[in-house]
Amino acid sequence: MKEPKGPLNGLKVLSIGTSIVGPWAATLLGYLGAEVFKVEPPKGEFLRVLYPHQNKLSTAYSSTNLNQKSAGLNTKETEGMNAMLNLANQADVLIENFRPGVTDRIGLGYELLHKSNPNLVFASSSGYGDDGPMKNLAALEPHLQAFSGMSGITGFRGDDGQLIRFTHLDPTGAIFFCGLIMLGLIERERFGHACWVKTSHLANALANMNNKVSEVLLANAQVEPLGSGSSTSAPNRCYLCEDKRFIAVSCENQNQWSAFCEAMGLTELAEDPRFSKNTDRIDNRDELDNILKDHFLEKPSRWWSLRLTKAKVPNSFDLCFDDLQFHQQIIENNFLVEVNGDHTGPFYVGGLPWEFSETPPKIDTSIPVPGGDTERAMNEGFTNKPKDPVKELSDSPEYPLKGIKVVDTTQGYTGPYLSFMLAEAGADVIKVEPIDGDWSKELSPQTDKGVSALYQSFNRNKTITGIDLQTDEGQSEFESLIKDADILIEEWANESPESKIYDYDALKTNNPSLIHYSLSAFGHRGPMKNRPGSDLTIQAMSGYLRTMGDVGEEPVRVGADVVSTCTAAMGLIGILSALYSRIQNGKGQQINSSMLGTMMAIKTLQWSGFSDPDSWEGNFCKNETDGSNYGQRTKDNSIFATPSPALTEDKFFEMITEFGMYEEFMKDEDLVKNWWNSFGVGTKSSQARPLWDKYLAKMTSEEVLEIFYRYEVWAVEFSNIEELRNHPQVEFLNMFEKYENDTYLRAPWKTPWGFPEIDPVES
Numbered sequence: 001m002k003e004p005k006g007p008l009n010g011l012k013v014l015s016i017g018t019s020i021v022g023p024w025a026a027t028l029l030g031y032l033g034a035e036v037f038k039v040e041p042p043k044g045e046f047l048r049v050l051y052p053h054q055n056k057l058s059t060a061y062s063s064t065n066l067n068q069k070s071a072g073l074n075t076k077e078t079e080g081m082n083a084m085l086n087l088a089n090q091a092d093v094l095i096e097n098f099r100p101g102v103t104d105r106i107g108l109g110y111e112l113l114h115k116s117n118p119n120l121v122f123a124s125s126s127g128y129g130d131d132g133p134m135k136n137l138a139a140l141e142p143h144l145q146a147f148s149g150m151s152g153i154t155g156f157r158g159d160d161g162q163l164i165r166f167t168h169l170d171p172t173g174a175i176f177f178c179g180l181i182m183l184g185l186i187e188r189e190r191f192g193h194a195c196w197v198k199t200s201h202l203a204n205a206l207a208n209m210n211n212k213v214s215e216v217l218l219a220n221a222q223v224e225p226l227g228s229g230s231s232t233s234a235p236n237r238c239y240l241c242e243d244k245r246f247i248a249v250s251c252e253n254q255n256q257w258s259a260f261c262e263a264m265g266l267t268e269l270a271e272d273p274r275f276s277k278n279t280d281r282i283d284n285r286d287e288l289d290n291i292l293k294d295h296f297l298e299k300p301s302r303w304w305s306l307r308l309t310k311a312k313v314p315n316s317f318d319l320c321f322d323d324l325q326f327h328q329q330i331i332e333n334n335f336l337v338e339v340n341g342d343h344t345g346p347f348y349v350g351g352l353p354w355e356f357s358e359t360p361p362k363i364d365t366s367i368p369v370p371g372g373d374t375e376r377a378m379n380e381g382f383t384n385k386p387k388d389p390v391k392e393l394s395d396s397p398e399y400p401l402k403g404i405k406v407v408d409t410t411q412g413y414t415g416p417y418l419s420f421m422l423a424e425a426g427a428d429v430i431k432v433e434p435i436d437g438d439w440s441k442e443l444s445p446q447t448d449k450g451v452s453a454l455y456q457s458f459n460r461n462k463t464i465t466g467i468d469l470q471t472d473e474g475q476s477e478f479e480s481l482i483k484d485a486d487i488l489i490e491e492w493a494n495e496s497p498e499s500k501i502y503d504y505d506a507l508k509t510n511n512p513s514l515i516h517y518s519l520s521a522f523g524h525r526g527p528m529k530n531r532p533g534s535d536l537t538i539q540a541m542s543g544y545l546r547t548m549g550d551v552g553e554e555p556v557r558v559g560a561d562v563v564s565t566c567t568a569a570m571g572l573i574g575i576l577s578a579l580y581s582r583i584q585n586g587k588g589q590q591i592n593s594s595m596l597g598t599m600m601a602i603k604t605l606q607w608s609g610f611s612d613p614d615s616w617e618g619n620f621c622k623n624e625t626d627g628s629n630y631g632q633r634t635k636d637n638s639i640f641a642t643p644s645p646a647l648t649e650d651k652f653f654e655m656i657t658e659f660g661m662y663e664e665f666m667k668d669e670d671l672v673k674n675w676w677n678s679f680g681v682g683t684k685s686s687q688a689r690p691l692w693d694k695y696l697a698k699m700t701s702e703e704v705l706e707i708f709y710r711y712e713v714w715a716v717e718f719s720n721i722e723e724l725r726n727h728p729q730v731e732f733l734n735m736f737e738k739y740e741n742d743t744y745l746r747a748p749w750k751t752p753w754g755f756p757e758i759d760p761v762e763s
Helices: 021-031 059-063 078-090 110-116 141-148 169-191 201-208 210-219 254-263 267-271 278-283 285-296 301-310 321-325 328-332 374-379 414-424 453-458 472-482 497-501 504-510 535-541 562-585 595-602 604-611 649-658 669-673 685-696 701-710 728-733
Strands: 012-015 035-040 069-072 093-096 121-126 196-200 236-240 246-250 336-339 347-350 354-356 405-408 428-433 463-466 487-490 515-520 589-594 638-643 713-717 736-739 742-745
Touching: 012 021, 012 078, 021 035, 021 093, 021 121, 021 169, 035 078, 059 347, 059 604, 069 374, 078 110, 078 374, 093 169, 110 121, 121 169, 121 201, 141 169, 141 201, 141 638, 141 713, 169 196, 169 201, 169 562, 169 595, 169 604, 196 201, 201 210, 201 562, 201 728, 210 453, 210 562, 210 742, 236 285, 236 535, 246 301, 246 535, 254 267, 254 278, 254 301, 278 285, 321 604, 347 595, 347 604, 354 562, 405 414, 414 428, 414 453, 414 487, 414 515, 414 562, 428 472, 453 742, 487 562, 504 515, 515 562, 535 562, 535 595, 562 589, 562 595, 589 595, 595 604, 638 701, 649 701, 669 685, 701 713, 728 736
Parallel strands: 012 035, 012 093, 035 069, 093 121, 121 196, 405 428, 405 487, 428 463, 487 515, 515 589
Antiparallel strands: 236 246, 336 347, 354 589, 638 713, 736 742
16 A cells, blocks of 8 residues: 655655755645755855754754755856756756845846746745845844844843744744745646745744734834733733742633632632733733732642643643653654764654644654755756646636635634635635634733734634534534535634534535634643643643743743744645645645644754754753843844854954954953854854943944944844834835734735735624
């Protein structure tokens, strides 16, 4: 019997990008069954030398280039360029994440390649966008965290914003990029246009923060760091218990709040007018926290977790790699997978973030040898044969999901954001809510429409209907909706009445082409399969809290609800891959995905770095202990700076002389020897940070940036979301769109088909 293939079986992908965004997007496509060729210069891309190393090769490089063939081609020579062009002519997709104009300059631009291969979907992800005043600036992870405003909402309450020390925006940028690539493929398969689709690191950073950006745009909120707290609901933070261990707890709706009060033995709080509604609890956050802080200290964390779990209140602990490696929930869901190569040795990566019932994805556990497939690239190319060009069915590109019917039964954050992105691509989304509405309407802050900014943002461009699924009439109405649906999105717990009635095997009898997407918090198997989760509790369990704040201090969470937005983006990839497969074979299938599974996959860079490094060097080893990172602090603001290849040793010492720090810097022989690594993402940057802060704090950010720019150092100023509203670079992204009296954030892509007109939720 033949082994089942992934949903993208037969698809050919040429990946010529560098670093993480392009290569990991290609890896995800490889997991899903595509044949991927990674091509880089013969000496390799710079990521190969990034610490930590395992067997003298970067774990970041090895772990983000799986499920691929690897070739080294010198495209400056005729033989190498001919081999590259041959691959491009065979490919369905080309992935690149260079600065704008680079592919044209090296002879691999869209217009040229499209002439010889009209079937090619050309996918680009630049740093700041393909136009605008910052289009040619370097966009390393910390630059984007600083400039996008993500750092501005992350940190201790009342303190400056700080960087997430894990490389979050790179892998999540790859996820959003991969979803866009799939939209390009769906448009080609359904309507016949092989287009150039574009996104950027900055656009994807904003998409990570959609609900936070919407708080500013739709509710005029002032967003700021809240430690481990949340701007949308309370209580929703980490509390110290009697055993000196923190527990992460979230009450995101009124039912959870009532259950929380009962479980904690604080029933009087449920009757207290200060805490009646979620908006009241946000307004009186400090009073509530003071009560709860004292109460949690009365018992150990184990006791509170038992009580809250029985009450179905989201809670979890801040777990480390060793905890996760042997955790039953991780093991039963295969959220950590060991890969191995003779040239690297074994290490761990995050497991697959989806399960497909008919076309299962697969992680190839053998690690590609860099350049190991060069001869194949030179002489043969892809194994799969090129497809005949799809016939164009319209004069111009159409919305990829035009005419696709989606029924979404989810509430809150993740599911609605997923169906929001489907609607942005032209799908007809019917959102089925309980009769009393989606609980996220009651989150904070509220808008003029009388709903939360999150609800108003995530649920536009949908037909919203209230149905009681507990009644015969409601079930009949729901069944009439799904009998001809293309996609069903649900988050029903295992063994719930809904999951039994609307089991996929039963649904496919009447609708065999249905794509049934099932979302859970912690995974569809294991002891935690039926537990509710939240952004905070998943951040805690996946180890995210360990990469902010300081060891031994109160935890800090990522200020944006990145678990929800990134799980939705990963879900988009899954659904579109199933749709691509259905176009080929006419069959639907079930997809299982989870919030924890997504975050475990995103943290692949961490798991590979922790596995068995040659030395304890580099961000993916030290980020849990390096301490709060505020960038380089100046007199009036923080900036983030890192050396460019143009910075020579002589120029560096000339530059620090201008900053006045030369004499003190020269006293540290280790820093002098490792001057290149003394700032930015360098291995000695934490060691040198107090010295930089001491001297840069005497100058304004404008003065510091002027010096850095003169010495061709890559540097940006920390920004906040409010400032970005009118920033000229953000204007070029075309993501902020005004409709009537409100401004909305659009999806993070620029395409020939554009967006549907905004259809806001009703008041």
